Amino acid sequence: MRRRADIAESATEVRGGVVFSTPKSHQARSVPIPRFLVDALAVQVAGKGPGEFTFPSPRGQVLRVRNWRRGWFDPAAKAIGLDGLHPHELRHTAASLAIASGADTKVVQQMLGHKSAVMTMDSYGHLYGDRSDEVADALDVAARAADVYPLYNDAAVVDLDSARGSARGQ
Numbered sequence: 001m002r003r004r005a006d007i008a009e010s011a012t013e014v015r016g017g018v019v020f021s022t023p024k025s026h027q028a029r030s031v032p033i034p035r036f037l038v039d040a041l042a043v044q045v046a047g048k049g050p051g052e053f054t055f056p057s058p059r060g061q062v063l064r065v066r067n068w069r070r071g072w073f074d075p076a077a078k079a080i081g082l083d084g085l086h087p088h089e090l091r092h093t094a095a096s097l098a099i100a101s102g103a104d105t106k107v108v109q110q111m112l113g114h115k116s117a118v119m120t121m122d123s124y125g126h127l128y129g130d131r132s133d134e135v136a137d138a139l140d141v142a143a144r145a146a147d148v149y150p151l152y153n154d155a156a157v158v159d160l161d162s163a164r165g166s167a168r169g170q
Contacts, residue, residue: 003038041054073085
């Protein structure tokens with residue numbers, strides 16, 4: 001209910017078995033969960049203990065990727081017209097939506113488990129639009145609100161060209 005998924009361990013299939021290890025970048029992370037998923041996830045985890053899988057196999061074991069793809073994911077993707085969708089594309093979609101909603105690079109880095117913000121920017125930097133005008137406007141609002149430049153206000157603007165000319169003896 002705190003709207004976070006704690007990613008502390010990964011499960012990888014190796015030669016027919018499952019190997020549990022640390023997640024990407026070898027560090028646990030907390031991933032934000034949007035409100036629209038909270039109720040469905042609450043039903044999914046109801047009555048489960050801390051060591052139980054959120055999405056287990058029908059026998060309560062770790063859900064194998066191949067079985068999950070064949071039994072649930074691929075048919076669901078096909079049903080909505082996205083036949084051939086790869087689960088990893090959902091990760092890219094989540095990153096893209098986070099960026100589009102205004103998430104800063106550091107938040108996206110932590111969400112994806114990237115080791116550095118450079119890695120995040122190398123992968124998703126093209127999605128961050130040129131927001132230079134927004135930054136300039138925000139600096140303007142902040143400077144006015146903080147009253148850091150008392151000589152600058154709407155009634156009296158320092159004419160820098162005139163000031164420069166006076167300084168040169170013109």
